[in-house]
Amino acid sequence: MTVAGPAAVPVAEGLFSWPDEPRLIGGRCAACGTTTFPSQLSCPRCTGTDVRAVPLATTGRLWTWTVQAFEPKPPYLADGPFEPYGVGYVELATQDRSGAVLVESRLTEADPGRLEIGATMTLTFVPVCRDAAGRQVVTFAFAPEQTRPQ
Amino acid sequence: MDEGSPSVAIVGIGIHPFGRHPGVSGRTQGAFAARQALTDAGIGWNDVQCAFGGSVAAGGADTLVSDLGLTGLPFVNVHNGCGTGGSALAMAERAIRSGDHDVAMAIGFDKHPPGAFNADPEASGLGRWYGETGLMLTTQFFAMKIQRYMHEFGISPASLAKVAAKAYRNGAGNPHAWRRQPLSEAEIAAAPMISHPLTKYMFCSPGEGAVALVLARADQARRYPARPVYLKAVSFRTRQFGSFEVFSPWLAPDRGAGPTTEAARATFESAGLGPADVDVIQLQDTESGAEIMHMAETGFCKDGEQEMLILSGATEIGGTMPVNTDGGCLANGEPIGASGLRQVYENVQQLRGAAGQRQVPGQPRVAFTHVYGAPGISCCTVLTT
Numbered sequence: 366m367t368v369a370g371p372a373a374v375p376v377a378e379g380l381f382s383w384p385d386e387p388r389l390i391g392g393r394c395a396a397c398g399t400t401t402f403p404s405q406l407s408c409p410r411c412t413g414t415d416v417r418a419v420p421l422a423t424t425g426r427l428w429t430w431t432v433q434a435f436e437p438k439p440p441y442l443a444d445g446p447f448e449p450y451g452v453g454y455v456e457l458a459t460q461d462r463s464g465a466v467l468v469e470s471r472l473t474e475a476d477p478g479r480l481e482i483g484a485t486m487t488l489t490f491v492p493v494c495r496d497a498a499g500r501q502v503v504t505f506a507f508a509p510e511q512t513r514p515q
Numbered sequence: 516m517d518e519g520s521p522s523v524a525i526v527g528i529g530i531h532p533f534g535r536h537p538g539v540s541g542r543t544q545g546a547f548a549a550r551q552a553l554t555d556a557g558i559g560w561n562d563v564q565c566a567f568g569g570s571v572a573a574g575g576a577d578t579l580v581s582d583l584g585l586t587g588l589p590f591v592n593v594h595n596g597c598g599t600g601g602s603a604l605a606m607a608e609r610a611i612r613s614g615d616h617d618v619a620m621a622i623g624f625d626k627h628p629p630g631a632f633n634a635d636p637e638a639s640g641l642g643r644w645y646g647e648t649g650l651m652l653t654t655q656f657f658a659m660k661i662q663r664y665m666h667e668f669g670i671s672p673a674s675l676a677k678v679a680a681k682a683y684r685n686g687a688g689n690p691h692a693w694r695r696q697p698l699s700e701a702e703i704a705a706a707p708m709i710s711h712p713l714t715k716y717m718f719c720s721p722g723e724g725a726v727a728l729v730l731a732r733a734d735q736a737r738r739y740p741a742r743p744v745y746l747k748a749v750s751f752r753t754r755q756f757g758s759f760e761v762f763s764p765w766l767a768p769d770r771g772a773g774p775t776t777e778a779a780r781a782t783f784e785s786a787g788l789g790p791a792d793v794d795v796i797q798l799q800d801t802e803s804g805a806e807i808m809h810m811a812e813t814g815f816c817k818d819g820e821q822e823m824l825i826l827s828g829a830t831e832i833g834g835t836m837p838v839n840t841d842g843g844c845l846a847n848g849e850p851i852g853a854s855g856l857r858q859v860y861e862n863v864q865q866l867r868g869a870a871g872q873r874q875v876p877g878q879p880r881v882a883f884t885h886v887y888g889a890p891g892i893s894c895c896t897v898l899t900t
Contacts, residue, residue: 376644376647376648377642377643377644380642380644391765399756399767401765402764402765403642403764403765409756410756410767428663428766429659429660429662429663429666430659430662430711431655431658431659431662431710431711431712432708432710432711433649433652433654433655433710434707434708434709434710434711435631435709437631437633437646437649437651437652438630438631438633439633439646440635440636440643440646440647441646441647441648441649442647442648443649450649452649452650452655452659453659454659454766456768465768466765466766466767466768467765467766467767467768468764468765469650469763469764469765469766470650471648471649471650477711477712482662482663482666493647493648504644504648
């Protein structure tokens with residue numbers, strides 16, 4: 366399910382821009398060029414502290430994946446009965462193509478037959494739960510490219 | 516260390532059976548293992564000059580003094596996640612090697628509730644969202660690491676089942692193992708999928724158990740009744756940039772060596788020995804794929820060679836490079852604080868020639884252990900006769 370609109374709220378601040386033109390936000394080290402996700406205060410490679418926020422591309426390639434088949438323990442949040450979900454790392458360039466990072470993400474596909482290393486994946490958003498005010502909480506996810514009908 | 520610093524022997528070993536023990540606290544299991552190790556060494560608690568130990572979920576090891584005796588010895592608690600037992604052993608080794616003490620104990624125990632570990636994101640320096648959105652599971656990490664590895668190096672799903680079948684077969688010959696019922700490769704492969712490509716029987720479970728080791732100066736080792744086994748080297752490493760580790764919201768596109776590779780390399784260098792010298796091997800097998808990947812990361816084969824080695828039986832007890840002779844984590848479960856010391860316990864038994872029906876033939880002389888865990892740590896040892 367894809368979720369959009371101002372009524373929905375991100376699961377955490379700083380992970381992605383919202384609600385207009387949602388994109389994942391990485392951090393890029395001005396000294397060595399390392400890109401992290403999410404952004405952090407210092408660079409884990411060179412220890413530099415000049416780290417700037419950079420939007421990441423909205424499509425990339427699936428680097429590896431699995432399917433989460435049992436319901437995680439707290440602090441996992443969900444409404445309704447548990448449904449298995451896909452998890453993977455997606456290789457993303459920064460929007461300006463100057464860097465790249467593998468981002469761990471929920472996947473919209475949980476069928477092993479439809480997940481393949483190297484496949485093109487596109488950024489989307491999925492519901493997590495309702496917050497205390499009844500608003501839909503959302504997080505980022507990646508969807509496989511639509512397969513053409515045979 | 517100086518050339519003149521004393522080397523270290525393991526002169527006593529004790530274990531509380533692994534598994535589930537309702538009504539028996541982790542501490543009680545720890546005290547049991549400690550007493551057994553003292554008996555094995557032929558000494559009393561009064562003779563132990565310092566101790567290092569810990570549990571992740573079952574309390575402070577230093578409180579064991581109220582059970583073992585209030586002798587006033589320095590007892591340091593180690594709380595180092597999956598490296599708890601290995602860190603305790605490394606510190607006990609240094610305590611003797613430094614010349615400060617002649618006899619030390621390293622001890623690890625634990626007692627975890629059933630089910631997967633539920634990690635606290637904030638305690639690991641991660642945003643709460645990471646756990647809330649269902650990404651903070653060790654099982655996912657291992658599944659994704661082996662998924663990628665199979666893709667790159669041609670490891671088959673059949674090998675995953677073979678590794679698990681070996682573990683339960685070896686566990687059946689181990690009186691202190693948790694899971695002692697052999698399972699066929701077909702049963703393992705057909706079990707419910709936990710995290711693709713890994714089924715229920717390809718994963719170890721959090722459990723309970725305890726191990727204690729008595730260490731002494733090697734030049735005094737003959738004073739103790741058991742055949743001495745020497746702790747030639749022990750090394751501990753954390754992760755470096757570029758390695759693929761558990762609980763990583765992101766990875767660098769270029770892979771670097773992980774803590775296992777670095778810890779193994781440092782251990783062999785310090786021991787003056789190499790993988791080809793080793794007769795018996797214990798590797799972290801949180802799941803089947805971990806054993807396969809760690810065979811290469813520790814230097815026992817090249818990436819991709821595992822498929823043929825496993826198929827040919829090389830990693831069986833009678834093979835050319837026996838791996839996880841006591842059934843590993845798969846058959847013993849994982850009480851985190853005790854897990855790394857269990858491997859050392861098994862290698863001492865193997866080098867003493869006292870491993871019973873799981874004894875590696877041909878009088879093994881060199882043995883290796885490897886622990887890996889969150890958040891990207893590894894500890895390795897080399898033991899010799």
